[in-house]
Amino acid sequence: MTVTEKKETLQIGAFLKSRRAALDPDEVGLPPVHNRRRVPGLRREEVAQLAGISVDYYIRIEQDRAHSISAPVLDALARALRLTADEHTYLRNLADPQFGDGSSTRTVVRPEIQRLLDSMDPHIPAFVYGPGLDFLAWNRIGARVAFDLEALPPRWRNAPLLVFRHPDSRTLHPGWEELAAETVAALRADCARYPCHPRAKAVLTELLEGSPRFRELWEDHQVREKLSGRKRIHHPEAGELEVSYETFQLTVDHHQTLCTYTVEPGSPSEAALRWLADRTPAASVPH
Missing domain, CATH: 1.10.260.40 (lambda repressor-like DNA-binding domains)
Structure with a gap:
């Protein structure tokens, strides 16, 4: 291309x-x-x-x-x-490229937002996304609920790259095709919102060149914000998780989005998530 x-x-x-x-x-x-x-x-x-x-x-x-x-x-x-x-x-x-221009937006999460993540219920995974759908910050359980974010090199801490390029992605996500389509639709919306942001452009270029399936889905021109929904995760240790996600745009840092995962009370997913949280060591999350 x-x-x-x-x-x-x-x-x-x-x-x-x-x-x-x-x-x-x-x-x-x-x-x-x-x-x-x-x-x-x-x-x-x-x-x-x-x-x-x-x-x-x-x-x-x-x-x-x-x-x-x-x-x-x-x-x-x-x-x-x-x-x-x-x-x-x-x-x-x-x-209007200026309407959503994010070329000068910061990709550093404020300490107050990191403290918010750290103070949340230890059984609720939470993340902050930035332009290009990068993972900018997370809480302790958020680092382990799917991919081990702490162990990944910084450039790989990106949702679309993990979905399409990580070798374990299809194993971790039983509903991979649906997740892939949602991810492409969300990235398309994000790239138009931040047309000049170097990270968004870099992610798009890498996926267009390196993932035939991404390229096929991209050419469908589907657009959808990932505001809420359900996701299935097959965790290698905790087993099957079915989570509901909700996203919230941060008011001050409008280019950053908070995402949380919750599970049905009393469900097997809740038991699995608690098991995982109790066995997740304290990690040095980014500030």
Whole structure:
């Protein structure tokens, strides 16, 4: 994949093409066009009609030749293409690189946040993510709930790299395919939010070059923030864990996200997590 092709993976045109190709004319109330529809989904003319803009202007947008696209036009395109809230935000980020620019954001966790992690219930794994979905900090049990974060070299403390490049990833995650798709969708949103951040760009480049499965999923142009959900982990010592995760954007450090894992009270997962926590030695977590 050339440098130009890598750049195009975050351009607005490729995203719009993928979204209109995924829509059926019946879904948006358009009459069928017999014998003239050669590609799946909506045609450019139909998207322009639904958005209330000229066909020429839409073509220029899709060819990445339009500059300073207004917010009302972006909103109209989002409605026409039935974008989700996450996809709508992603479209805004693509249209205005300054909207989510994270080139100057700090990747150091404040001591107050580390103290918060350390003071949490010892049976609740918690982490802080940064641009590129790096693990920036964690608590004691968080370091051992899946990958041994303390034992990893710093450059490997990154969620997408661990999912796609670590040799034990598929063994640790029984639902690997679902996790992989979620991770790619979250990284796409993150890269648009921080388009100039060197770490986000480095992670994306490495995965595009080194993981065929990542490349396939990336080309689907799925976008979704990882706000909450469930995850299965097959821990080599504690056994099966089924956890629920919740994420919270830090108000002061808006480029950092706190993530916690919880389990059902009285479940086998709770017993396994407590067993693991009781056998996890105190470690020197980063400050």
